[in-house]
Amino acid sequence: MTSLQYLEYDITQNHNSTPVSTPVSVSVMATSDDYDVTTDDVNFRKATAADYDDVMSLRPHLYHGMDYLPSQYHHLLHTHTGFCGFIGNQMVGFILAIIIDDGETIVIRAGRxxxxxxxxxxxxxLRKFCLSHFPRTVKRESFSLFSSDHKDSSILKGGILAWQRERITLTAGTATIKNIIKSVTVTNALRVVNKSLLSELFSSKSSPQLFPGDFIVVNSVPYKVRMSNISYFLTPDRVMYASYSESVKSSNSPPPVLVSVANQIRCEAGTRFNIDFYGDICVEEDVTNHIISQMARCLSECADNILMYVTYPMNRSDAILMSVLDKLRWKVKLRGYQYGIEQPVSSD
Ligand SMILES: CC(C)(COP(=O)(O)OP(=O)(O)OC[C@H]1O[C@@H](n2cnc3c(N)ncnc32)[C@H](O)[C@@H]1OP(=O)(O)O)[C@@H](O)C(=O)NCCC(=O)NCCS
Incomplete structure (x- = not known):
């Protein structure tokens, strides 16, 4: 029997919310199915802004220095709820959770x-502790994995593979990229996708083609194509661009051929530039326009070292994308997949 201590609270409230009850102790039976039985007493509670240093001390230099949490922790606590575990006074674990999809889905991320x-x-x-606090509306847990082994073991444990995307990590020097951007002309103006245009797009006939499986995955967070999700990912630090085929441009609301959403964050390894593509990555002019426009917007505040994390749909030839990135002097460091797992949540 492992003793857990926690504060009860509403996960949907922000990090400043007050616990709704006094601390209570519960006993949770640890079985070998659940986790390795340990004699350690771990106390769990909601994380606050004041826990920053402890959270950062858990896993320094994570993900080759590309961890987003150090620069995003305080910002993320406005929309996510953090949970942490302690052994004595030492923090030993942390996760972030957000409820999306009209309250139906909980996404757990940034675990360490x-x-x-x-x-x-x-x-x-920690995950169980977090899930035991979800509102009753939550039907499923959804999370992203980056290794095929963890994907397979999640499926064996009852999860389903709900989506999959390609991912590439690249590096470049800021000075080189700045020079290239000066020398390349964007030939075809892109349209900025604001919230109202995206709502139109979500309800249009082209939506299933652009967002297969009913998902839009932004910065590895899988959102279902729902109006209520838009404000979670179309935040002021991100820009979404759309490009259109010449032949349909004249019509009133043509379906875009390519959409990109991007932002930049500071991380230990430099400036990390995230760009997620939706649609057709096979037209050189479109791909170039998106990358140049997105990078130009961000470059002024870049560190000397700049990294790009690109994701795009599966089963499309990426030869054009790779050739554009190469022409723009980006060097590939890592390639792989993002796997989206969904599983029902139960209150046991
Ligand atoms: C991943 C991590 C949080 C696991 O912590 P832990 O306390 O050792 O995990 P547990 O002992 O509770 O094991 C839980 C499960 O996590 C799984 N796991 C291990 N690494 C994982 C990863 N990178 N992604 C997802 N699941 C992972 C294990 O397979 C295990 O499942 P199993 O019991 O079916 O084998 C820890 O290894 C860590 O901090 N890694 C670095 C950060 C990271 O990779 N985070 C990814 C999760 S967002």
Whole structure:
């Protein structure tokens, strides 16, 4: 039997919300199905802004220095709820959770456990603790994985593969990119997709083609194509552009052939530039226009070292995309997939 202590609260409230009850103790039976049985007593609670240093101390240099959490922690706590676990006074684990899709889905992300406490079931218990606080509207848990092994084991444990996307990490020097941007002319103006245009797009006939499986995955967070989700990802730090085929441009609301959404964040390795593509990445002019326009917007505040994290739909030839990136002097560091797993949540 493992003793857990927690504060009860409403996960949908922001990080300044007050716990709705006094601390309580519960007992949770640890079984080998759930996690390795440990004699450690782990106390769980909601994380606050004041926990920043402890959270950062859990796993320094994560993801080759591309971890978004150090620069995004405070910002993310406005929309997400953080949960942390302690052994004594030491923080040993952390996760972030957000409820999206009209309250139906919980997404858990940014999970990390102190190295010396790995493989003791702390992450699993933290996740369970978090899930035990979801509102009753939540039907499913949805999360992104980046390794095929973890995808397979999640499916074996009852998850379904709801979506999959290609991902590439690239690097470049800011000075080189700035020079290239000066020398390349954007030949075809892109349209900025604001909230109202995106609402139109979501309800249009072209939506299933652009957003297969009813998902738009932004910065690895999978949102269903719902109006209520738009304000979660079309935030002031992001711009979404759309390009249209010449032949349909004259019509009133033509379907875009390519959509990109991008932002930039500071991370240990430099400036990380995230760009997610939807639609057809096979037309050189379109792909070039999107990358140049998105980068030009961000470049003024870049560190010397600049990294790009690009995602795009599966089963499309990426030869044009790769050749454009190469021409723009980006060097590929890593390639792989993003896997989207969904599983029902139960209150046990
Ligand atoms: C991933 C991590 C949080 C797991 O913490 P932990 O306390 O050792 O995990 P647990 O002992 O509770 O094991 C939980 C499950 O996590 C799974 N897991 C391990 N690494 C994982 C990863 N990168 N992504 C998703 N799941 C992972 C394990 O397979 C295990 O499942 P199993 O019991 O079916 O084998 C920890 O290894 C860590 O901090 N890694 C670095 C950060 C990271 O990769 N985070 C990804 C999750 S968002």
């Amino acid at each position: 456990v102190r190295k010396e406490h790995e493989n003791k079931g702390i992450y699993s218990r």
